[in-house]
Amino acid sequence: xxxxxxxxxxxxxxxxxxxxxxxxxxxxASIPEEEYDLLKWYGLFHRRQTPGYFMMRLRIxxxxxxxxxxxxxxxxSRDFGRxxxxxxxxxxxxxxxxxxxxxxxxxxRLHSVGMTSQQTGMDNFRNVxxxxxxxxxxxxxxxxxxxxxxxxxALLGREFSNLPRKFNISINGCRHDCAEAQGNDxxxxxxxxxxxxxxxxxxxxxxxxxxxxxxxVFAEPLDVFVRPEQVIALCRAILTVFRDxxxxxxxxxxxxxxxxxxxxxxxFRAEVERVxxxxxxPAGKNELLTYGGDHIGIQPQRQxxxxxxxxxxxxxxxxADQLLALADxxxxxxxxxxxxxxxxxxxxxHVPSQCLxxxxxxxxxxxxxxxxxxxxxxxxxxxxxxxxxxxLNDTKGYAxxxxxxxxxxxxxxxxxxxxxxxxxxxxxxxxxxxxFGLMATRVRQGQNIVDGFEVFSGGQLGxxxxxxxxxxxxxxxxxxxxxxxxxxxxQHGLEIRNS
Numbered sequence: 001x002x003x004x005x006x007x008x009x010x011x012x013x014x015x016x017x018x019x020x021x022x023x024x025x026x027x028x029a030s031i032p033e034e035e036y037d038l039l040k041w042y043g044l045f046h047r048r049q050t051p052g053y054f055m056m057r058l059r060i061x062x063x064x065x066x067x068x069x070x071x072x073x074x075x076x077s078r079d080f081g082r083x084x085x086x087x088x089x090x091x092x093x094x095x096x097x098x099x100x101x102x103x104x105x106x107x108x109r110l111h112s113v114g115m116t117s118q119q120t121g122m123d124n125f126r127n128v129x130x131x132x133x134x135x136x137x138x139x140x141x142x143x144x145x146x147x148x149x150x151x152x153x154a155l156l157g158r159e160f161s162n163l164p165r166k167f168n169i170s171i172n173g174c175r176h177d178c179a180e181a182q183g184n185d186x187x188x189x190x191x192x193x194x195x196x197x198x199x200x201x202x203x204x205x206x207x208x209x210x211x212x213x214x215x216x217v218f219a220e221p222l223d224v225f226v227r228p229e230q231v232i233a234l235c236r237a238i239l240t241v242f243r244d245x246x247x248x249x250x251x252x253x254x255x256x257x258x259x260x261x262x263x264x265x266x267x268f269r270a271e272v273e274r275v276x277x278x279x280x281x282p283a284g285k286n287e288l289l290t291y292g293g294d295h296i297g298i299q300p301q302r303q304x305x306x307x308x309x310x311x312x313x314x315x316x317x318x319x320a321d322q323l324l325a326l327a328d329x330x331x332x333x334x335x336x337x338x339x340x341x342x343x344x345x346x347x348x349x350h351v352p353s354q355c356l357x358x359x360x361x362x363x364x365x366x367x368x369x370x371x372x373x374x375x376x377x378x379x380x381x382x383x384x385x386x387x388x389x390x391x392l393n394d395t396k397g398y399a400x401x402x403x404x405x406x407x408x409x410x411x412x413x414x415x416x417x418x419x420x421x422x423x424x425x426x427x428x429x430x431x432x433x434x435x436f437g438l439m440a441t442r443v444r445q446g447q448n449i450v451d452g453f454e455v456f457s458g459g460q461l462g463x464x465x466x467x468x469x470x471x472x473x474x475x476x477x478x479x480x481x482x483x484x485x486x487x488x489x490x491q492h493g494l495e496i497r498n499s
Contacts, residue, residue: 004037004123005248013041013122014161020044023100028052031100041124041161043117044098048389054098055387056081056106057120062130062148063091063340067327070338072113074327076106078320085323087316087344089380089430090127090168092120096387119156125167125239128152129184131174132339132347136301136308141190141287142201144173147231154232160239164246165254168210169235171203176293179342182218182465183209183433185256186238193225193284202227204283207238207268208257212427217257218465222269225284237276241268291461292434294343294416296377297370298356301349308339308349309359311368314403315381315396316344325364333359343380375406378418378435382428385440391423392440393451398477399438405481410488411495417488421453432468434459436488443474452476457487 001009016038023031031039036046045055058073065073073093077085082097098106110116120126131137134145148171160167170179171188181187188203203226209219226234246259260268273280296310326346330338335350346368351359359365369376382388384395399421406419418434431437436457443452453475459468475483489496 002249002251004251007034007037008123008162011038012158012161013038013124014119014158016041020100020103024103028100037122040121041119043120044100044103045121047387049385049387050097052099053096054100056095056098056117057088058093058095058110058115058117059120059127059152060092060115060340061128061152062134062145063132063342064134064145064149065338065340066113067330067336067338069113069115070323070327070330072109072115074320074323076109077323080106081320083320085318085320086383087313087318087340087346088127089316089342089344089382089428091129091132091340091342092127093318093340094383116156119161121166123161123163123165125152125155125160125163125169129168129170129172129179129342131172131176131178131295132310132341133178133295133299133301133308133349134173136303136306136349137174137176137295138300138302139176139289140174140302141192142173142228144171144188144203144228147171147228151232151235155235155239160243163239163243164248165251165256167239167242167256171231173203174293175287175289177288177291177461178293178295180292180430180433180461181206181209182461183211183430184219185209185242186235187219188226188231190287191225191284192287193281200227200284202284203231204286205234207265208260210255210257211430211433213252213425215257216427216432216467218433218461218467220260220265221283222265222272223283224269225281234272234276234280237272240275241271245271286463288462292418294341294345294377295347296343296345296372296416300353303350305353306349307351307353307356308347309351309356309370310341310347311345311365311370312372312376313345313368314376315379315399317396322364322367329359329362329364343378373407374412374414374417375403375410375419378416379403379421380418380429381421382423384423388423390426392442393423393477395421395423395429395438395440398451398453398480402438402481402484406485406488409481409485409497411497413492413494417492419484432456432459433461434468435491436484437468438480438484441474443476445476450476453480455480455483455487457491
């Protein structure tokens with residue numbers, strides 16, 4: 001067994017809760033270093049860059065938060081986390097600078113508003129994602145957000161607390177694939193099926209997506225249609241097969257995609273069907289219209305007279321004060337609710353149309369624009385080396401600089417130009433999933449080693465899905481804007497302004 005499997009053999013991660021309370025009494029020095037990884041079962045990640053402190057990841061199913069919950073998160077960040085956090089690429093929030101001594105009160109505050117951090121790290125299913133406009137979008141096939149939340153609750157606990165590796169799930173009823181199903185271990189997309197002259201609404205199922213490592217792959221069609229009432233049972237069946245048969249020898253070959261490579265889809269589907277307990281219906285008609293939507297800007301809702309306002313949060317970095325301001329706006333102009341997106345942005349739903357001019361003039365919307373440039377609209381990044389010991393450079397800082405420079409250099413046509421930035425091969429920024437990607441590297445320049453990037457291009461989602469390919473190696477930071485400007489202009493037919 002590898003060291004993580006040995007660790008899990010000694011203690012289930014869920015059994016560390018009592019330890020956390022004990023460590024809170026005794027202080028950080030009382031935590032055995034070999035047990036740091038077990039704390040991830042409750043969302044606590046120790047990082048070498050911040051010794052004695054933890055990153056804390058929450059569970060926010062479908063990215064939907066009440067303003068009461070948002071204020072609780074902001075208060076925790078302000079009181080215990082230096083007021084700094086990030087919106088993640090799974091509709092989630094990560095807090096920084098958390099000390100173990102404060103965990104009892106943090107848990108109490110989260111539980112008081114119906115939130116948890118349970119099983120948000122290591123070998124568990126991660127935040128279940130969906131369309132951030134679920135139940136609101138004029139063009140959706142069905143509102144899948146209750147299914148997202150029910151699935152997350154149904155899967156929590158010991159049954160799936162010891163998977164071979166992490167597991168990502170998206171369940172999306174939106175016709176614009178805003179949850180990017182193909183990047184997930186399970187991705188469910190809107191579909192219909194004709195049965196005895198009736199149209200049944202449900203989902204087609206994709207499996208095995210994983211964008212990190214040296215062999216990133218998009219999820220493949222499982223050739224299965226499920227009705228909404230079958231979703232939880234199917235997720236449970238797939239997770240059971242993965243738990244019981246997934247590889248555990250090497251951490252680098254333990255994701256679901258490796259089991260699919262070993263078995264092939266027909267054998268995997270047959271085993272899932274056996275565990276599911278009834279025949280699986282072949283896939284229905286795909287009801288997706290576009291792929292990779294983001295819901296930024298002002299969008300009319302299916303509810304007459306109401307709009308959702310999507311705001312761009314530059315590279316997903318947030319402060320407690322900004323979250324409190326967002327909560328105030330959602331209370332004043334909306335219905336005491338906000339939504340997070342997988343592109344690290346936020347939505348304020350249920351805004352009456354007549355209130356839009358006042359909302360657009362609010363100070364926060366001067367920082368978080370509802371009408372960003374094409375470059376900034378498509379910019380997604382991982383955490384970077386400030387808070388992650390895997391990252392090789394400051395991805396967020398560099399991404400902001402690169403984005404601002406590209407805004408100056410390129411004459412764009414308004415359509416989002418997707419640039420995804422990762423700090424390492426783990427690909428938390430999904431750098432090989434979209435148009436253009438950057439992966440941090442270190443470049444020898446004479447006698448010095450400097451920050452740089454590998455440049456990828458040509459990725460796309462959809463029926464002709466393609467993983468982005470390496471276009472340029474070892475590009476130093478001072479050259480990357482010029483390289484990207486030329487590549488983007490060539491592929492999109494854009495004009496480059498004179499520098």
